[in-house]
Structures are given as structure tokens and as C-alpha cells.
Amino acid sequence: MNTLAKALSFDPEFMWVELSDGRRLGVPMAYFPRLLHATQEQRTKYEISGGGTGLHWDELDEDISVEGLLLGIGDQSTSCHALGM
Secondary structure, X not given: OOOOEEEEEEOOOEEEEEXXXXXXXXXXXXXXXXXXXXXXXXXXXXXXXXXXXXXXEOOXXXXXXXXXHHOOOOOOOHHHHHOOO
């Protein structure tokens, strides 16, 4: 994939992903319950992994692929759904 993440920011409803091709992708945090229910401080403790192909929050046990975001894919884990998140 040629489109890589280079930075993240958050507002109350969206995660904003700045991409290497100049686009800025707004993703509703409702797609990712761990981020939605996290504190702002927890959200900012991320790592851009795989040279920009992924986003990782160690403290939240959250991993998101940039390709998945571009395809509109939200949280695929069953643990969040089982916990009612």
C-alpha cells in the first residue's frame, strides 16, 4: 500500500489520520469502542507501526490497520462486543 499514516489527532467524535499522500481521514471513534471509551491521555499514547501501515495503542490493546480504515472497516474484535463496548 502506498498510503501510510504519518500523524493522528482527535476531537470528541473523530480520530483524524493524516496520510502520506496528503489526505486527512476522519474516522468516527464509535467504530473503535476502546478508543471511544478511553481518556484523551490514553488516546494520545499511540505508535505508528509498520512504517505507517498500522496504528497501535499498547495501553488499550488496540491495533488498527490504515488499509482497513480506508476500506471503512471498524473494530473486528469479539472481546469488545462481548463486554458490551
